[in-house]
Amino acid sequence: MASGRPLQDISEQNEALKRENAQLYAQIKALSQRLAQGSAGVGYPLELVAGLRTLEAPMSVMADSYKAGHFVMYPECESMSAYGEFRSPFPNRGDNRFVFYGIRHYIDNFVGRKWTRADVDAAEAFYKTHNAGFTPYPFPRDLFNKFIAENDGYFPVMVESLPEGSVAYTHTPVFVITAEGEYSRLVTFMETILTMVWYPSCVATLSRFAKDKIKQCFEKSVDEDAYFLMDSRLHDFGFRGCTCVEQAVLGGMAHLLNFEGSDTMAASYHGQFHLNGGRPVGNSIPATEHSVMTAWETEEEAIKNEIEHFGDGAFSVVMDSYDYDSALDVVLPKVKEAKEKKGGYMVLRPDSGDPIEQVIKGLKAAEKTFGCTTNGKGYKVVNGAGVIQGDGINLEMMCDILDKVLEEGYAANNVVFGMGGALLQKLNRDTMSFATKLSHAVYPGGKERDVMKTPKSATSKCSLPGRLSVVRENGVPMVYPKGDPAAKGLESVLKVVYNKRPVQGAFDDVDTIKARVEREWEALKPNGNPISKQLDAKIKSILAARGHTAGNTKE
Template structure:
């Protein structure tokens, strides 16, 4: 992993483009207003710092980059990179500040700020923009989407469930691993989801939580069927396939999920689960989770809850909503988005059912159907220091798109009226700056634990 090559082509010529008296450049990352959400859950920087930025540049890296970049048709700052190896042992002379991971901040709040610590490397903070911005926007966006869904589900549970403390963490399950572009994306997105929930089938998310945040076990799953294991029995033996799931994985306090739409979901629920296997389900001592996996996602799962209720019965909780027999529940894992989750929960409650009767599995909508513009992430230079030590604010303010205006001067973040707010560092006064140094000159200064991040995110809700 050669960090010299972890950038955009045009960055290689930027070392010669700054004013000659430049001694330092400061830049910051924010989610600009105008995106899909008005708050962002900041998460993921620590993975990049541990995996990439702590790696030292070697002279072999310099040689390899020189050969590739020169052949690519661009100037190569060999003198600068050799100086980094010889003076700093290959470590990046940079200071990175950030909000504590798990913080939920209004869009427009600086999340990360970077500057060089050696005046000969004024070109370095913006050189790593590509890698640093990518390291922040993706996990923060997934974490924000997941947290947004948590708020939707929480609202429904507060309205319709007596005690949802143990229910909420498992209402949204990550089904996104196979839709991710790579193992690394699945790991980064998978662990971002786990900030707000504890249900996942993305194993790499568990690995990343353990590797980068010291969490021994961040999420859980249950035995579950897929279409291949059900259709392998043939349609005529569908009931045997379902019965085998109960026999193999059922038991006192256990849960087992069975996809039930291989042929005819409504027949499977009414005839197989409702008649042939009803006694097995009721006697197994655990919970069968029926998974409808096709049809209109706004209709079919609600119908499934209705059918299971008419077969297995229900109780009525203190808030007046129906709760299925503990032997059965439903999980919807097809066509799931934040919008469909809201619609499904509303329709359930309109029919008198508590939101606790259903869970959701979200795949592409969680890990893949996001991009940098979902939350309008950007990294922009905000200050320049000259050789006399004076800092000057710099910014962009395009008249053709005022929404892209950036913040001048080095930034601080304060708590104001119970929320985060940005102020120029020069105007901070005696107020506390919530931006904390997390990395300096090759050293990790903060090592956030996953439990801390989860607690912070829960408080920020």
């Protein structure tokens, strides 16, 4: 059995921790002030505060290869516009709403980056051997040098976007890019970077659907005074499954728009210090891992050690290092006295076997050991203990477990879920079919043309024609031809976030974004069509002129 330290020593340690926390809070406030001024100080380089590292490469190569040659393929124009949209709903949910998030990252770190002659020189060294056979590849050197000289190095386009945290239906433009004059031919050069907003938006949408299910189960089985626990029921376990830190930060932060639980500390840190003025956005609890459990001679010793250090708060114990059933039936009763003496909340974590069976086993063992009460809705709540399932969790499995938990008579607040790869990694651009397409051109002399992709072999890939506006009509983001009289007086949803240089105050803090997600998701009914009658008529006219027989391709 582990030898315990005197209570006086523990009390002194706790007081020391309180003093350290007070000092840390003062440092946080000072750090946040420096961040607001654009510098984190000598001890905290800004890129570390942001939690991101990017590979060293000039902006002149931050695009798909073929983008570099499009400047001579596009016709001469006075202006061109392109837009980005999700063309398909999140799979298997029967709901075409999505949460838009992440464009700030791409504007702040890429589109809004100031170019220099060195970027062009570096590009030239690269492009001269980038064509097949390691021969010269075309790239718009003169246009690059021109905007470096004329526009102080900032990329010469305007970007409008939905506010982060906006909830809309598929086919709603999430951003619009406009370029003018000689720079029109650069309109889609940043498409590669901006299209990446698919990733954090997909994570935010997945996380939101998970919260929908959890909310339904809470409303059915949990007393209202425990609803505050809803925000901690889905925990981000995905850091180690990501391909890079940047992905973990972006996806982890997208999840934190809906929940507060996360073990992806880089995301919580980035959100707190770089995006939310020092105010915290994510939290976790002390928890063992298998290496900790197996380092002790017995699981009983390992658990009692954790209880000694953290037993007065919430803490988690992995229970399947050797034999999950034995740990529940034999070890758990042995630590009952120590746990109850401390008075904290013990979270049992199975990590192998059938997820549904293991969760129910854990709840029954916890009930047997610690007892339970029956809440006002007739469901059991285990006394001071619960279960977290992190192995094999995706959205469908989480829903199945919750259904079984309620079927067995337990309230939904008895369980927490950890989602890793399924939350941050098992997504791709095709998950919701994101695409960026040209929609409008003004040729020399002022002739305008509505541009629309209309492949007969895949009508689902038809794009939207013309200059587009997104307005709020009866609370719903609707897509109209820009300038249409029917949209006059309606609130414009698209906001300018970059206008040939960074726009000050273009983005909201995390608290504001979270509130927007909550408000707009609840207000927007599932399965809507955002295409106005006016835009639909234009779409049908173009399709008919090209021999298509399909009706509204956006239904």
